[in-house]
Amino acid sequence: TETSNARTRVSTSFRPIRCGPSQTRQKTSAPQNFPSYESLRQMYDPEVPEYFNFARDVLDAWEAKEKSGEKVQSTALWWVNEAGRQIKWSFEELGFHSRRLANVLSGECQLQRGDRVLLILPRIPEWWLVNVACLRTGTIVIPGTSQLTERDILHRLQVSKAKCVITDDSVAPMLDSVAPECSFLKSKLLVSGKKREGWRDFGELLRNHSCSHECVNTRSDEAMTIFFTSGTTGSPKMTQHSHCSFGIGLTVNGRYWLDLTEKDVLWNTSDTGWAKSAWSSVFAPWIQGACVFVNHMPRFDTSTVLKTLSSYPITTFCTAPTAYRMLVQEDISRYTFSNLQHCLCAGEPINPEVMEKWKQMTGLDIYEGYGQTETVLIAGTFKGMKIKPGSFGKPSPAYDVQLVDDLGNIVPQGKEGNIAIRVKPHKPFSLFTKYTDDAQRTADCYKGDFYLTGDKGVMDEEGYLWFVGRADDVILSAGYRIGPFEVENALIEHDAVAESAVVSSPDPLRGEVVKAFVVLTAEYKTRNKDELRAEIQKHVKKVTAPYKYPRKIEFVDHLPKTVSGKIRRVELRNKEWGKS
The missing domain is CATH 3.40.50.12780 (ANL, N-terminal domain)
Incomplete structure (x- = not known):
């Protein structure tokens, strides 16, 4: 089996093929x-x-x-x-x-x-x-x-x-x-x-x-x-x-x-x-x-x-x-x-x-x-x-x-x-x-x-893809569609937040609202929770669209995860909606 410079063909005799336009090129971001x-x-x-x-x-x-x-x-x-x-x-x-x-x-x-x-x-x-x-x-x-x-x-x-x-x-x-x-x-x-x-x-x-x-x-x-x-x-x-x-x-x-x-x-x-x-x-x-x-x-x-x-x-x-x-x-x-x-x-x-x-x-x-x-x-x-x-x-x-x-x-x-x-x-x-x-x-x-x-x-005008969330994770609140990832991104920028998970929670007026489960960093664990909750909500309103802020925040010691470390939002969501 021999090497070929044709980088895109896989034939019945698979050939290991070098990557890149030049074998001797230097890797840079240029x-x-x-x-x-x-x-x-x-x-x-x-x-x-x-x-x-x-x-x-x-x-x-x-x-x-x-x-x-x-x-x-x-x-x-x-x-x-x-x-x-x-x-x-x-x-x-x-x-x-x-x-x-x-x-x-x-x-x-x-x-x-x-x-x-x-x-x-x-x-x-x-x-x-x-x-x-x-x-x-x-x-x-x-x-x-x-x-x-x-x-x-x-x-x-x-x-x-x-x-x-x-x-x-x-x-x-x-x-x-x-x-x-x-x-x-x-x-x-x-x-x-x-x-x-x-x-x-x-x-x-x-x-x-x-x-x-x-x-x-x-x-x-x-x-x-x-x-x-x-x-x-x-x-x-x-x-x-x-x-x-x-x-x-x-x-x-x-x-x-x-x-x-x-x-x-x-x-x-x-x-x-x-x-x-x-x-x-x-x-x-x-x-x-x-x-x-x-x-x-x-x-x-x-x-x-x-x-x-x-x-x-x-x-x-x-x-x-x-x-x-x-x-x-x-x-x-x-x-x-x-x-x-x-x-x-x-x-x-x-x-x-x-x-x-x-x-x-x-x-x-x-x-x-x-x-x-x-x-x-x-x-x-x-x-x-x-x-x-x-x-x-x-x-x-x-x-x-x-x-x-x-x-x-x-x-x-x-x-x-x-x-x-x-x-x-x-x-x-x-x-x-x-x-x-x-x-x-x-x-x-x-x-x-x-x-x-x-x-x-979402795909933008240049063909780039932007993640919103899992199909069943998207939150519909008062006519707005809210992806949990964007809210979690905003949350984690606050010094008090070590980890978070965002899910929908039932609400009699809006149908459902954003709820955040938050694991606090060590230095914030003893802070007054009501004050901290208001502070975090204010922060999210500043860094993302105000309608996306978590109207409910529950502080927890840990988040449920799969063995691979991914957060099981389904477990949190089912708990909120009385399905567990």
């Missing part, structure tokens, strides 16, 4: 060094072969280039932990270990093509090995966060019918508690140096198996992975992706949004249980031949993040908006990020004030991206584009994104509508296949010619 947005859309023209497997057609291709001496950077995975331990694997070493594990899955575990594997591990190298080994064997990996409760695990096992689970000591006791209710579960592998009754030792099995393995010839549309949604608006759904939807579809993330080349080192802080980890910790960077950097970091710690960015040659950094908000509260002047060139965020909208502070402190812009578990990048701000704080950019080359009404009709620019992806006459291959075993919820996602994301937004 627009003249990057293709125009219109050019990016024209350049994106993928072909999907009948058969495709990411491990064989991409990873093994980079391994071959590495062995031939053509590969610019040989590090595929670079892992560090808080004790200073490091593991660096080349693509050849990644291939060696993953082929061994593939033999374990098909041999010792007797897994067949299409069987499901529940994977619950923190940010350790074994997580990446399992992902690649499942690709090689045609088994379907189901990642889960280590923050899952016993109830969560039982639900995931019972609805997925996973035949194998791979986890560590922290989760194994919960698995043992629910395993008697899961007769279909046949194999349990423990990533630990300790022995546990009923579990096979992952490391021991790996050491005792051959590194010779022939990759399964999977069809492009064959099921590859299942991610459970975060459950912000209901019970988690099993979102199924094919080998091509992520394996080829995430080219748009790696090449255009992350702007990666073979020389880059990407650090994405996403938890291993969520689709963003597949986006930016597996497929997108390795499509481009970049190095995936990982810090074990059991809990997000600003000091660890800043030290890591200043100590390692990380060129590209992607994290959540909440993380940036925490980082800009630190004294960043003590650190030097000499290698850092590109900063990105995704997962939720970012506050413009945070973007400005980060730019002042580091000299670097934050490029926002928007997508879902069900998709690849839906929209983003790409290098060379004007950044509009508060907007998450323009539609990605992968999709025809429109704003539509509830009947699927396109609405005019400037008018609020449902953020939607055109699926007719041809459904994009990079869209999820279905919600597994849930035909009704799958069908409910489509209206007319479009897939509805469930998010509300």
Whole structure:
């Protein structure tokens, strides 16, 4: 397999392709060094072969280039932990270990093509090995966060019918508690140096198996992975992706949004249980031949993040908006990020004030991206584009994104509508296949010619998209439509507000009004609550349209969240409306 300068073709022999107009270009924010947005859309023209497997057609291709001496950077995975331990694997070493594990899955575990594997591990190298080994064997990996409760695990096992689970000591006791209710579960592998009754030792099995393995010839549309949604608006759904939807579809993330080349080192802080980890910790960077950097970091710690960015040659950094908000509260002047060139965020909208502070402190812009578990990048701000704080950019080359009404009709620019992806006459291959075993919820996602994301937004006259809120989060008060995110943005600019969630609350006069649940910062916890409530309301009236201010404010110690850290507004809203 050889490298080609044609950056937008994916043929039956997938070719690792360099990103950017020039292999030797320097990454800067200067627009003249990057293709125009219109050019990016024209350049994106993928072909999907009948058969495709990411491990064989991409990873093994980079391994071959590495062995031939053509590969610019040989590090595929670079892992560090808080004790200073490091593991660096080349693509050849990644291939060696993953082929061994593939033999374990098909041999010792007797897994067949299409069987499901529940994977619950923190940010350790074994997580990446399992992902690649499942690709090689045609088994379907189901990642889960280590923050899952016993109830969560039982639900995931019972609805997925996973035949194998791979986890560590922290989760194994919960698995043992629910395993008697899961007769279909046949194999349990423990990533630990300790022995546990009923579990096979992952490391021991790996050491005792051959590194010779022939990759399964999977069809492009064959099921590859299942991610459970975060459950912000209901019970988690099993979102199924094919080998091509992520394996080829995430080219748009790696090449255009992350702007990666073979020389880059990407650090994405996403938890291993969520689709963003597949986006930016597996497929997108390795499509481009970049190095995936990982810090074990059991809990997000600003000091660890800043030290890591200043100590390692990380060129590209992607994290959540909440993380940036925490980082800009630190004294960043003590650190030097000499290698850092590109900063990105995704997962939720970012506050413009945070973007400005980060730019002042580091000299670097934050490029926002928007997508879902069900998709690849839906929209983003790409290098060379004007950044509009508060907007998450323009539609990605992968999709025809429109704003539509509830009947699927396109609405005019400037008018609020449902953020939607055109699926007719041809459904994009990079869209999820279905919600597994849930035909009704799958069908409910489509209206007319479009897939509805469930998010509300506005497209301005330049084609930029602005987030309003989840479709069922929008508040209708006295004829006004109010998005919770804008109110939350205003709230968080007040020094007293550590965190907030805004929902609708019933009102006899206005039908419903804005209510804010507010977690106070430590120095304001002892203040008079009535005075503080009035002060916060006055502040919101100043920074946003007065009709949007929260007429009700309840101070709380914490907000209900999903295991991925997203606020469960549905729980708060149901409480307000007497549905819980």
